[in-house]
Amino acid sequence: MSTVIVTGGAGFIGGNFVHYYLWAHPEDRVVCVDKLTYAGNLSTLAPVMDNPNFRFCKLDICDRDGIFKLFEEEKPDIVINFAAESHVDRSIENPQIFLETNIIGTSVMMDACRNFGNVRYHQVSTDEVYGDLPLDRPDMFFTEETPIHTSSPYSSSKAGADLLVQAYYRTYGLPITISRCSNNYGPYHFPEKLIPLMIANCLNDKPLPVYGEGLNVRDWLYVEDHCKAIDLIVHKGRIGEVYNVGGHNEMKNIDIVKLIIKELGKSEDLITYVTDRKGHDLRYAIDPTKIHNELGWLPETKFADGIKKTIKWYLENRIWWEEIISGEYQNYYDKMYSNR
Numbered sequence: 271m272s273t274v275i276v277t278g279g280a281g282f283i284g285g286n287f288v289h290y291y292l293w294a295h296p297e298d299r300v301v302c303v304d305k306l307t308y309a310g311n312l313s314t315l316a317p318v319m320d321n322p323n324f325r326f327c328k329l330d331i332c333d334r335d336g337i338f339k340l341f342e343e344e345k346p347d348i349v350i351n352f353a354a355e356s357h358v359d360r361s362i363e364n365p366q367i368f369l370e371t372n373i374i375g376t377s378v379m380m381d382a383c384r385n386f387g388n389v390r391y392h393q394v395s396t397d398e399v400y401g402d403l404p405l406d407r408p409d410m411f412f413t414e415e416t417p418i419h420t421s422s423p424y425s426s427s428k429a430g431a432d433l434l435v436q437a438y439y440r441t442y443g444l445p446i447t448i449s450r451c452s453n454n455y456g457p458y459h460f461p462e463k464l465i466p467l468m469i470a471n472c473l474n475d476k477p478l479p480v481y482g483e484g485l486n487v488r489d490w491l492y493v494e495d496h497c498k499a500i501d502l503i504v505h506k507g508r509i510g511e512v513y514n515v516g517g518h519n520e521m522k523n524i525d526i527v528k529l530i531i532k533e534l535g536k537s538e539d540l541i542t543y544v545t546d547r548k549g550h551d552l553r554y555a556i557d558p559t560k561i562h563n564e565l566g567w568l569p570e571t572k573f574a575d576g577i578k579k580t581i582k583w584y585l586e587n588r589i590w591w592e593e594i595i596s597g598e599y600q601n602y603y604d605k606m607y608s609n610r
């Protein structure tokens with residue numbers, strides 16, 4: 271039996287991971303550490319709150335004393351760090367908190383791992399650390415050897431964290447791995463991100479704000495496939511290695527928006543082209559050969575099925591996202607999208 275600390279478990283991917291992990295490893299104990307920022311929702315964890323193998327701790331990963339105390343109590347075998355400020359648009363408005371959580375928080379978690387017997391540490395990173403690829407070079411992909419080359423304060427903070435994780439491996443021998451995944455979608459996705467925002471706006475007959483001409487390309491992966499990849503890396507990955515995770519599923523933003531409109535039986539008149547994101551990355555595309563060859567991982571959910579499942583989830587769980595968009599989020603939305 272292992273004790274696994276999962277940070278950021280009240281967020282989108284961390285929440286899906288907690289559900290997946292408790293199901294896949296019923297013998298293990300999961301301790302979720304989450305500060306409950308605007309992006310953290312306890313309702314995401316409601317289905318596991320009564321599970322005797324689960325504990326929730328409201329804690330900031332930058333709180334060194336609090337994190338060290340928790341390690342003393344729980345004596346974890348594995349730490350998986352999902353906690354982060356994750357939205358590119360917010361990082362353009364206010365970079366500071368991204369540096370604090372994404373870099374300082376990562377260092378605190380790794381210091382705790384070093385201090386309590388070199389605990390196994392996994393960093394959940396992103397393909398955004400590689401920058402972007404040209405739209406007219408479909409032959410180019412991100413491999414683990416692609417140089418780090420970031421565009422936004424968000425991706426720079428994630429890249430800074432990755433470099434620090436690699437430094438802790440080389441300098442202190444901390445047993446680490448890093449995964450760099452492409453865009454995820456699925457249940458519990460906060461409605462500030464493209465897919466859930468478009469679903470929620472469509473359902474409320476609100477304009478669908480497409481940045482620029484909607485021609486930017488992302489490589490979409492169903493969140494459960496990402497969770498399975500992390501589980502494999504943590505248990506079978508080679509220490510010190512980086513693994514790219516991606517769906518081989520590149521799509522233009524505008525095509526995603528049109529698909530959601532079609533699935534929900536709405537009109538394309540809802541599409542509104544708005545001012546582009548500053549420094550907007552053109553295209554992301556992951557080459558997942560390494561994780562496939564070494565660990566046998568492949569994405570299992572096809573986009574056509576995953577998007578249907580996701581839309582169904584948003585239709586069946588209106589309370590989850592309606593509570594979010596009726597609160598403080600409304601101020602953010604007005605600030606970001608009015609007069610854009």
Ligand code: NAD
Nearest residue numbers: 278280281282283305306307309310330331354356453454
């Ligand atoms: P999210 O914004 O939905 O959730 C982040 C969670 O972290 C929230 O629950 C929040 O409360 C918590 N958190 C934030 N600051 C914290 C702090 N200081 N201490 C403790 N908890 C804190 O993010 P997500 O989309 O689930 O992303 C999770 C991780 O995966 C991030 O590290 C992100 O960089 C990475 N990632 C995301 C995607 C994607 O498509 N969403 C793709 C690749 C990698």
Ligand code: DAU
Nearest residue numbers: 356357358396397398452453462463464479480481486523
């Ligand atoms: O690639 C992995 C990354 O994917 C993660 O590291 C990030 O945490 C995650 O937020 C995501 O970043 P993106 O910037 O790609 O995701 P977002 O959903 O914000 O935007 C996806 C695309 O849609 C992007 O090209 C911008 C565009 N967009 C987004 C929003 C919110 C719009 O056109 N309109 C919108 O309103």
